[in-house]
Amino acid sequence: MFRTPLNLFVLCAVILASAPSIATDMFADHPGFSDASSTLNKAEKQLEFGIEGAVSHGSEINLAGAALIRWGIGKSLEARLELPALVFADGSPLVDTLELGVKKKVHAGKKLSLAVLPAFVAPAGGDRSSVGLGVSVGLIADYVLSDALALTVSAVPRGVRSQGNIGQTESSLTFDVAVAVGLGYAVSKKLGVYVEGWSVLAEHGSVYAGDLVLTLLVDKNTLLDAYVGVQNSGSATAPYFGVGYCVRL
Secondary structure, three states: OOOOOOOOOOOOOOOOOOOOOOOOOOOOOOOOOOOOOOOOOOOOEEEEEEEEEEEEOOOEEEEEEEEEEEEEEEOOEEEEEEEEEEEEEOOEEEEOEEEEEEEEEEEEOOOEEEEEEEEEEEEEOOOOOOEEEEEEEEEEEEEEEEOOEEEEEEEEEEEEEEEOOOOOOOEEEEEEEEEEEEEEEEOOOOEEEEEEEEEEEEOOOOEEEEEEEEEEEEEOOEEEEEEEEEEEOOOOEEEEEEEEEEEEO
């Protein structure tokens, strides 16, 4: 699922290896703009974390964190609690967005897999100047091109009604859509490469970006990744980078 673009330089969106890893059954949906169609088996749990940095205002580097908790609750069905925008401002963490949803795989063919990911979204301004509540619906498709190559496409429309500080009566309704296309390649049974382009189309300005991700399967229950990318918000272009850690319990 995707983040509220409250500060596009700090909350730079990244995939962090969300495409299917062809060489292994270990999948990661680190908070970002893309998710794979894969789901956990019933009773399985998976914890995913990431730290990312973005360069802004010349050489200033802003840091943000992300966390995702996933657990299998049925056949091809998992529940998810996501904190995709944990921003570190002046040494204090601020949770800008909370997402709670489920992912259901609706088709699992030999080459094509499809999933839907409905979620409740609760964004809040990093300075607590606004609060909101909304709904998003992720549509995900994975297509296996060969034994080592796979394509992932996703679209996530979202509507959020927000207002100023709690107690105020004025509110506004915003709508945006995140789209992403990525190509994953299994270099070996442990090493993977993923290239992605993504965009957030919003009424108050759109964002366009691309990133390159390297994934390393440490063991059957542990996955590491690192990435670099660049994004453009219309008025400025900024590079971003980060690392991720995923463990299955």
